[in-house]
Amino acid sequence: MSIKGRAKRIRRTRPVDAGPTRAHPEESFGVLIRDLHRSFSRLLQVFLAPHGITTAQWFFLRVLWEADALSQADLSDRVGLTTPTTVVALNALEKQDLIKRHSHPTDGRKTLIKLTAKGRRLERVLRPFGQEIFEIAAHGMSQKALDEIRRVMQAWRANMDSWYLRKGT
Numbered sequence: 001m002s003i004k005g006r007a008k009r010i011r012r013t014r015p016v017d018a019g020p021t022r023a024h025p026e027e028s029f030g031v032l033i034r035d036l037h038r039s040f041s042r043l044l045q046v047f048l049a050p051h052g053i054t055t056a057q058w059f060f061l062r063v064l065w066e067a068d069a070l071s072q073a074d075l076s077d078r079v080g081l082t083t084p085t086t087v088v089a090l091n092a093l094e095k096q097d098l099i100k101r102h103s104h105p106t107d108g109r110k111t112l113i114k115l116t117a118k119g120r121r122l123e124r125v126l127r128p129f130g131q132e133i134f135e136i137a138a139h140g141m142s143q144k145a146l147d148e149i150r151r152v153m154q155a156w157r158a159n160m161d162s163w164y165l166r167k168g169t
Contacts (some may be wrong), residue, residue, distance in 0.1 A: 019105065040133060047129040051122070052096060056081065056089045058126065064115050067121045071110045072101075098122060 010051060017071040017167055025031070045055050053061070059079045064070065070078070093099045098119035104110035 040137070042127065043133050043136065047133065048126065051126065054089070054092070056085060057093055060086070060093065061090050061098070061119065061122065061126065064113065065117070069112050071104065072113055075113055090093045092157065093119070119147065
C-alpha cells in the first residue's frame with residue numbers, strides 16, 4: 001500500500017489510543033517521545049560540554065568503548081547516523097586526539113577507527129553520565145514502573161523493526 005493510501009486508511013480508522021482518556025495532541029505519544037528525546041539530549045550536552053564532546057561524538061565513543069577498531073561504515077551503522085554525520089564527528093574526535101584512523105590490514109578499501117589512549121581514558125569520566133541522566137529522569141519512579149516502561153518501549157521497537165522487515169526497507 002502506498003504512503004498516501006496508508007494515510008487515508010489511518011484517517012478513517014479510530015486511533016489505537018482513542019477514547020475518553022486520549023491525551024491532548026501536545027501529550028500524544030509521538031510528541032512525548034520527541035520531547036523526551038530532546039530533554040535527554042539537552043541534559044547529556046550539559047554534562048558533555050565541559051569536556052568538549054558533542055552528543056553525536058558521545059554516541060561514537062560509546063560504541064568504540066564497547067568494540068574498538070571498527071570500520072567507519074560499521075561504526076556508522078551501529079550508531080545509526082548517516083555517513084556525512086559520521087565523517088564530521090570522526091574528524092572532530094581525531095582532531096581532539098580521541099581516535100585514530102588506520103588502514104584495514106586485509107582490505108585496503110576500509111578504514112578502521114581505533115580509540116587512542118586519551119579516548120579510552122575519557123570513558124571513566126564520561127560513561128557515568130548516562131546513568132546519572134537516567135537517575136534524574138527516573139527520580140521518584142518505582143522499579144515496577146520503570147520495568148513496564150522498558151517493556152513497552154521494547155515492544156514498540158520490535159513492532160517497528162518488524163514493519164521495516166515486512167516492507168523490505
